[in-house]
Amino acid sequence: VTRLYKGKEHVEVEFIVGPIPVDDGLGKEVVTHITSTLETNKTFYTDSNGRDFIKRIRDYRTDWDLEVNEPVAGNYYPINLGIYMQDVKKEFSLLVDRALGGSSIVDGEVELMLHRRLLLDDSRGVAEALNETDCVLDECKGLTIQGKYYFRIDTIGDGAKWRRTFGQEIYSPPLLAFTEEDGDSWRNSHVTTFSGIDSSYSLPDNVAIITLQELDDGKILLRLAHLYQLGEDNDLSKPTNVELKKLFPRKKIGKVTETSLSANQERTEMEKRDSSGK
Structure with a gap:
């Protein structure tokens, strides 16, 4: 579901993915692509633990000469807060409400991995496949996940304010509480505002x-x-x-x-x- 709220200058996308079928014996990864006309020259930025944004250059490492054997996986990074890309005029920012994997595999495009279900071990020491299931009684099926991501376009240099202010709203949303009581009675018997x-x-x-x-x-x-x-x-x-x-x-x-x-x-x-x- 794609939403554009009155008075807001960003787009909200809510997604529900799953359960991922594996009856054919193949694991699967579900990704979404957001494509723009930005000329990004292999460059994009991802957050480090929700704090500093780090410059990433596709198929390149600053500390050593990279031999590209995994052109997709080798350019994926954890996205805890967001990812953005820019050219000389505009910047495209995307924020997430949960940790996801993300990259810019093609210039001007952001890729997010929303969900995955794999049947083979990746040989990285855990010795098990990433095949999470939800079991009720004797029936097990793959997980269904629900989440949101948000994006907008700004003039170059102006996107940081939205990333930081709205990112804080995602991280610390208002906590809503409800009660079964008449509104006037509640207000007369409780302190309704405090700082x-x-x-x-x-x-x-x-x-x-x-x-x-x-x-x-x-x-x-x-x-x-x-x-x-x-x-x-x-x-x-x-x-x-x-x-x-x-x-x-x-x-x-x-x-x-x-x-x-x-x-x-x-x-x-x-x-x-x-x-x-x-």
Whole structure:
């Protein structure tokens, strides 16, 4: 199903694939192609764990001379957030709601693998085929999957803002809750609006809260992400400031300690070990 919502400048595609038949003894991979007229010169960009976008050049590796034996599989990459391609005038961006494989096997074209069911082991150490099934009683059939992807076209240099802002909406959608109660009665007996942040403050457009967790010792673990990589956007890639006091207006902040991303080491201790080599 393809949707174009009023007031939105991107296309939403919802897909349902499966179960993939294998009665003929052959495994299958289901892919979709989105074709454009962009002259991309073998180049496209995929995200790395949903963060930085990395430049990919088809049939090429920066670290060694690649001998092309797998022209399709050798150019596939994991897509956690999105993939985009561009030429001198336009850029085409595509975002996903789940991890998929993707590539640009042909200039101006994006390929996504939506589903697959294989009957042979790929000889990479697991020693089993990728043949996932859903069993009810004694009947087993291949999985059926449902998902969405989104795409749009921008003037060159303008696509990053949509990729980052809408990508954040995909990653952290609103959580809807429902109750069987009269609306007026609910509003009269419950607090219907709340924000832990100072009402006069909002985070900068290029910052998102990734983790906000109260730990056992009374400390609060706060992870903030700068959504833009260097040079990705003329304005939003720049450093910015976050006012912690306004993030926690009802708390008294006694001390702020910068830690590793996993929050199990203080940054000062990490730097000491790095400088001493121990």
